Amino acid sequence: MTDTALRMPPEWHPQDWLWIGFPHLAEEWSGVIEAAQVQIAAFASAVADSGQRVRLIVRDAANEARARSLVSSAVRLERRVYGDVWLRDTGPLVVCGESERRARLFGFNGWGGKYLMPGDEAIGADLAASAGLAADRCDWILEGGALDGDGTGLVATTAQCLLNPNRNPALSQGDLEARLARDLGYDRVLWLGDGLINDHTDGHVDNLARFVAPNRLALPRATGPNDPNAAIYADAAARARDFGVEVVEVPSPGLVEWSGMVQPASYMNFVIANNAVIVPVFGTQHDDDGVAAIAELFPGRAVIGLMADAVLAGGGGFHCSSQQMPSA
Numbered sequence: 001m002t003d004t005a006l007r008m009p010p011e012w013h014p015q016d017w018l019w020i021g022f023p024h025l026a027e028e029w030s031g032v033i034e035a036a037q038v039q040i041a042a043f044a045s046a047v048a049d050s051g052q053r054v055r056l057i058v059r060d061a062a063n064e065a066r067a068r069s070l071v072s073s074a075v076r077l078e079r080r081v082y083g084d085v086w087l088r089d090t091g092p093l094v095v096c097g098e099s100e101r102r103a104r105l106f107g108f109n110g111w112g113g114k115y116l117m118p119g120d121e122a123i124g125a126d127l128a129a130s131a132g133l134a135a136d137r138c139d140w141i142l143e144g145g146a147l148d149g150d151g152t153g154l155v156a157t158t159a160q161c162l163l164n165p166n167r168n169p170a171l172s173q174g175d176l177e178a179r180l181a182r183d184l185g186y187d188r189v190l191w192l193g194d195g196l197i198n199d200h201t202d203g204h205v206d207n208l209a210r211f212v213a214p215n216r217l218a219l220p221r222a223t224g225p226n227d228p229n230a231a232i233y234a235d236a237a238a239r240a241r242d243f244g245v246e247v248v249e250v251p252s253p254g255l256v257e258w259s260g261m262v263q264p265a266s267y268m269n270f271v272i273a274n275n276a277v278i279v280p281v282f283g284t285q286h287d288d289d290g291v292a293a294i295a296e297l298f299p300g301r302a303v304i305g306l307m308a309d310a311v312l313a314g315g316g317g318f319h320c321s322s323q324q325m326p327s328a
Helices: 033-049 061-070 123-130 173-184 230-243 287-297 309-313
Strands: 015-021 053-058 076-079 093-096 101-107 134-141 154-158 188-192 210-213 216-221 246-251 276-281 302-307 322-326
Touching: 015 033, 033 053, 033 061, 033 276, 033 302, 033 309, 053 061, 061 076, 093 173, 093 322, 101 123, 101 173, 123 134, 134 173, 173 188, 188 230, 216 230, 230 246, 246 287, 276 287, 287 302
Parallel strands: 015 053, 053 076, 101 134, 154 188, 216 246, 276 302
Antiparallel strands: 015 322, 093 101, 210 216
């Protein structure tokens, strides 16, 4: 049983710190682990240098030494056991009330049985305990990147992921909506359709659509006639508008391919920190326009574009690799 008076705050809610995972499994990074480490370190340093605490999670002594050689002195390193770096999905989801914070710990099955690694199932409880949070085990499978909320009880998700039979095959859409309300305080669900093409997560919403204010949703706008996700963007925008949500459009990176395969590159995988917004960029002609459009949505924060192509090669982005600790 969980307390329905508690709700997961939006990402722009004040944060005590940001957890970030540091890459350590070379076999998961297609020969680019050193570049991915540099990019994650730049991300951690940018947040820490903006004045926010960062707790960079490292796996072992060698991992710690490598991280320390790359990051700002303002970044705190913590050695912990974890599988991959995607703490958005394996870390705790923190809910808040008027006088309480608690961690919600969900089942994790490697994104539908695809990539389960030792440590991924335990890191959420470990981080919650390290933060002194009481924790509740929830009776279903959920990854944090599958959700994005606006702080009023409204949450966006994709049917491709949350209704995928590789997650909770015995639960109906109504069952999932009831659990979102019970465990995270979300009483209204905006169901979008598919996520980006070739997204390993089965279409996490944090790569497609992000709330930037109550009832205001940022979505990509296709750039160029060969944008592989043009129909997905249009469908998401139509669903959001039909639901009564204000849509603001951000130029997409356009077609990004490696070895002939379309990559799920997205500026939507940005991270909202207390004083900064970190936007992944990919070396395309649309990077500057994407960062500028996001900067218009966050006039009170420094908006920083950082190269994330190597992080994407490992299957995610800056948002995927991090999890915030909301202030009480």
